[in-house]
Amino acid sequence: MRPGRIAAVALTALVGIALAGCAAAAPAATAAPASLTVSDAWAKAAGASEMTAAFGVLHNDTDADIRVTAASTPASTSTQLHQTTANAAGEMVMSEVKDGFVVPAHGTFPLEPGGNHIMLMGLTSALVAGDEVTITLTLDGGEPVEVRAPVKDYAGGNEQYEGTGEPSHGSGH
Numbered sequence: 001m002r003p004g005r006i007a008a009v010a011l012t013a014l015v016g017i018a019l020a021g022c023a024a025a026a027p028a029a030t031a032a033p034a035s036l037t038v039s040d041a042w043a044k045a046a047g048a049s050e051m052t053a054a055f056g057v058l059h060n061d062t063d064a065d066i067r068v069t070a071a072s073t074p075a076s077t078s079t080q081l082h083q084t085t086a087n088a089a090g091e092m093v094m095s096e097v098k099d100g101f102v103v104p105a106h107g108t109f110p111l112e113p114g115g116n117h118i119m120l121m122g123l124t125s126a127l128v129a130g131d132e133v134t135i136t137l138t139l140d141g142g143e144p145v146e147v148r149a150p151v152k153d154y155a156g157g158n159e160q161y162e163g164t165g166e167p168s169h170g171s172g173h
């Protein structure tokens with residue numbers, strides 16, 4: 001039994017060396033994972049100088065919450081992070097989220113018509129279905145993330161902008 005036992009110990013040692021080799025090689029072989037990814041991104045078609053919005057699902061595959069603090073795109077003169085909430089009169093209105101969007105660790109944060117969205121104000125040119133908008137998300141403590149959002153025609157998502165005092169008129173985002 002003795003020789004067999006030695007062989008087993010030797011094998012265990014070899015496996016240990018092989019595993020150590022893998023672990024040492026892993027960091028070099030794996031690119032730094034993106035901290036935040038976005039799926040199903042799209043933007044709503046709109047005319048030049050109008051407002052529109054972009055949507056999608058933010059995914060956080062890390063162990064810590066990620067805060068999106070700002071968004072920007074060459075497609076609009078001003079870009080804001082918006083939420084949609086009911087005002088005192090029960091109307092759905094949208095407003096800027098000053099603290100940003102917080103995507104929970106190993107969680108998602110949906111951007112959708114009637115909910116949170118990226119507001120593009122003052123479009124530099126018309127966005128037509130089939131176009132693509134590139135949006136850069138600024139992260140708190142992380143590398144910026146670039147999102148490509150195809151433009152689609154969409155009839156909903158016309159919540160009024162908080163503070164305009166006008167009824168929902170459909171020409172908003």
Ligand SMILES: [Cu+2]
Binds near residue numbers: 082094095117119173
């Ligand atoms: Cu908005």
